[in-house]
Amino acid sequence: MAFLFNKNYRNGGIPALGGVSDLGSSVAKWLCGVVFTALCSAAFGQPPSLQWGDCAPNFLLRDSLNRTVSLNRFKNQQVLVLVFSHYACPAHHLYLPKIKALEPLWQRLQGQALWILPHTLSASMVPHDQAILVQDLPGEAFAAYGIRKIPHVVVIQKKYSSNKNNSHSSRRRSTWKICYSGAVDADPENPTSSRRADLAEALRDLEFSEYVRIPKTALHGCPYPYTP
DSSP: OGGGSOTTOBTTTBOOOOOHHHHHHHHHHHHHHHHHHHHHHHHHSSOOOOOTTOBOOOOOEEETTOOEEOGGGOTTOSEEEEEEOOTTOHHHHHHHHHHHHTHHHHHHTTEEEEEEESSOOOGGGOOSTTOEEEEOTTOHHHHHTTOOEESEEEEEEEEEEEOTTOTTOOOEEEEEEEEEEEOSOSOTTOTTOOSOOHHHHHHHHHHHOSOOSSOBOOOOSEESSOOO
16 A cells, blocks of 8 residues: 555655645645554455454345345344355356255255355346345445455354343344354365365254354455456
């Protein structure tokens, strides 16, 4: 982000000393540049590092019928498979049948697949019958989940806790927690590859435990923001 600084700055970006008024103005500009650079780095540099057990960021998105979609909508689901992707990305189409084939796994977990795309939607984009397709035009959900390569799959699971404020209450609070974040697998072009099927293994782990043995994997696909 060096381009944010004035070209006349020397000594590592710190303004050269001059008159008092010039000094104050230069220091102010330099500090503004530092702050702006830090903010940009936070927003566009290193993505949030979501780990196993972290609370899943909520979102407010729109589906193809312009209905509001947030985590609160999925009251009857225990698992959500969030697929962050882009219809123009070649890896999206390579991985689509593989993700579709895993539908029985998340259905056994009372799960649902939610495809999140950063562009407008059309009926032809629906990947499979039970999928929910939503658009994230501002990229807010992509930013909240730290998406830097697509497709990126995040599996979240509903966790329950008792109401500590009322020991006599039987109501339990639910929150969504991160279980897995990463790739579908390491070989998008070979459906019979012997390489570990990361997403499938994560979903199978959740059938028997709340833990995923490998909760984070390397991604394979297109950079995001997507550039052809």
